[in-house]
Amino acid sequence: MAPTLPSNDQASDQDNWDNGRLARKRQLLTEIVLRNRLTALVVDGDTTCRVLEQLLLRSYGVQTQGVDNGRDAVAFIASGVKFDLIIIDMILPVLNGLEATRQIRDMGVHCKMLGVTVCSGESERQAFLAAGVDVFIEKPLDPEHLVPILRELDGQLFVESGPLVMYW
């Protein structure tokens, strides 16, 4: 729900709102001080979505790469580049997200994959999960969904191999 300004003393309430917003941003960032340098691949045919998802990840210190179609995503992974996280849309140009996900999993890639897409119903959700994504998230990708996943990945890296080592 969008925050609203109280009706009394409007000028100081504006200041409180601005300061509160800044405090909330700092809290979001400090809540997730990652011990490891996570990397993510964002696969989305829409520039606005791809840019925003990458920026959101980067705001948490995640290093990101972006591609705009499924074929390039598969080729990127096939080239040997490793990621801790792949975020992929369902409908993509050239090669769709379902098939791209299957091909990535068929390569033996076990990293966390998030299917972030416009939801059309349970059948689409099940299809994406069956293709190999671990989590299905309806667009837009938001911190409430992302932060626990980043914490989980960061914790796995820390426990399994110590800092600065990729989990695969």
Add this chain to the structure above:
Amino acid sequence: MERNPMRRQLAIMRQSLFDQGHVDEQFVQLEELQDDANPNFVEEVVTLYYRDSARIILNIEQALERKPFDFRKLDAYMHQFKGSSSSIGAKKVKAESTLFREYCKSGNGEGCMRSFQQLKKEYATLRKKLGAYFQLARQAGPVETASRPK
């Protein structure tokens, strides 16, 4: 601390965007990503959205001129458009996109056309309102940021 009338007007304009249902919580998320290093971030993202989505709108218009309708193609276009619109918090535009997709799924061509006309209206209205908001924001200048005591 900022108390000038322009910032006050800006806050009112911003609130009305939410109250009138033009934008949702996702718009707040965009604002969260804006900082001193990127003071016009939200405006830049919205500009990017309108630039890119214009192409999708054109594709849909052209697809609606071809009979019989290719509902799968129309749905795919609208899937992308809806995703893009939701990423900037365009609430009414997103709602019309959902309706359009429902008409696609049920093969209702008339419904698609009606819904698309309404969608274009909401899309244009939002562009106008955000344009006015960003113009005022630029005139008002950046918000003075709070700093923690040392």
